[in-house]
Amino acid sequence: MTFSPQTAKPDNRNSIEEIISLSAPDMKRVDACIEDSLKSDVLLINQIAHYIVASGGKRLRPMLLTLCAHACGYKGHDHVPLAAIIEFIHTATLLHDDVVDESELRRGQQSAHAVWGNAASVLVGDFLYSRSFQMMVGLNSMRIMEVLANTTNTIAEGEVQQLLNMGDPDVDQHRYMQVIENKTAKLFEAACKLAAIIGGQSQEVEQALAIYGSRLGSAFQIADDVLDYNGDADTMGKNAGEDIAEGKPTLPLILARERCDDQERKLLDSAIRNGGADDLKPVLAVIEKTGSINSAMEIARQHALEARKKIVVLPESPWRTALEQLADFSVNRNQ
Numbered sequence: 389m390t391f392s393p394q395t396a397k398p399d400n401r402n403s404i405e406e407i408i409s410l411s412a413p414d415m416k417r418v419d420a421c422i423e424d425s426l427k428s429d430v431l432l433i434n435q436i437a438h439y440i441v442a443s444g445g446k447r448l449r450p451m452l453l454t455l456c457a458h459a460c461g462y463k464g465h466d467h468v469p470l471a472a473i474i475e476f477i478h479t480a481t482l483l484h485d486d487v488v489d490e491s492e493l494r495r496g497q498q499s500a501h502a503v504w505g506n507a508a509s510v511l512v513g514d515f516l517y518s519r520s521f522q523m524m525v526g527l528n529s530m531r532i533m534e535v536l537a538n539t540t541n542t543i544a545e546g547e548v549q550q551l552l553n554m555g556d557p558d559v560d561q562h563r564y565m566q567v568i569e570n571k572t573a574k575l576f577e578a579a580c581k582l583a584a585i586i587g588g589q590s591q592e593v594e595q596a597l598a599i600y601g602s603r604l605g606s607a608f609q610i611a612d613d614v615l616d617y618n619g620d621a622d623t624m625g626k627n628a629g630e631d632i633a634e635g636k637p638t639l640p641l642i643l644a645r646e647r648c649d650d651q652e653r654k655l656l657d658s659a660i661r662n663g664g665a666d667d668l669k670p671v672l673a674v675i676e677k678t679g680s681i682n683s684a685m686e687i688a689r690q691h692a693l694e695a696r697k698k699i700v701v702l703p704e705s706p707w708r709t710a711l712e713q714l715a716d717f718s719v720n721r722n723q
Contacts, residue, residue, distance in 0.1 A: 414454040453579040459707035460587030483513035546571025557657040576605030603695035610688035613638035643680035
């Protein structure tokens with residue numbers, strides 16, 4: 389398996405640092421909005437919400453919204469609470485995911501459910517969802533409410549679809565892509581679309597940015613699924629091989645299963661059905677033999693390229709350049 393930091397573009401680290409620097413003033417305001425909006429009279433809600441929100445991560449989804457808003461020429465202030473809403477929805481899905489997956493690690497530290505238990509994690513996730521809708525109402529836009537209501541519903545469908553796929557070796561590429569488009573890419577899509585809406589852009593630009601976000605989200609998720617097979621807890625924030633240990637059929641495994649012989653397929657099927665932690669080395673050997681890592685990354689790169697092409701509808705600016713760099717970064721990273 390050859391996807392590694394060595395395959396990344398030489399200027400990749402500089403590119404992401406430039407993007408973070410460009411968005412820093414907005415993200416400082418977003419962080420302040422998050423901090424203010426997390427306040428609750430219930431101590432446990434404050435503890436868990438702050439634990440998760442402050443636990444690291446790139447704040448990629450809210451950053452994406454702010455970049456798109458500027459790229460659309462937006463001059464107002466609503467992009468800040470909108471970005472915080474996007475982050476709350478994302479954080480709620482993480483809380484629920486860790487309970488469903490029984491993950492012990494999140495972003496390199498103990499997951500909330502490992503610290504406080506399942507019930508508290510689920511309920512605080514619900515609090516974040518409901519708080520995000522309170523904030524939406526404050527923006528006084530039925531169009532924004534419609535987009536975010538549809539988005540959260542689609543994400544919930546994606547979570548259920550992923551649950552149904554767990555332990556099922558017959559999951560194919562179509563079913564896999566349905567899950568990541570609904571569960572992951574939909575929030576990227578919403579962030580970009582909302583920026584176009586508040587920026588007063590045409591239907592053409594709105595649709596182009598929505599597709600950009602969806603393709604970008606898919607590229608990120610496929611790359612994450614590839615990195616699970618050769619990352620480690622320090623770089624990925626979770627244990628390498630965790631997906632197969634959970635019986636989660638992701639793209640490298642699906643491709644390997646399509647290409648291997650009958651005996652190898654039995655091994656992969658058993659690992660998916662039963663959780664393959666004990667058989668990780670032979671499973672990895674099949675994935676490597678079939679070239680599935682490189683093939684999965686090629687699919688991710690195609691999604692990133694499609695994303696990049698969509699934003700030519702925007703005028704040239706440092707913000708559009710940052711969006712182009714994000715598309716490149718999505719498939720040229722080690723975490």
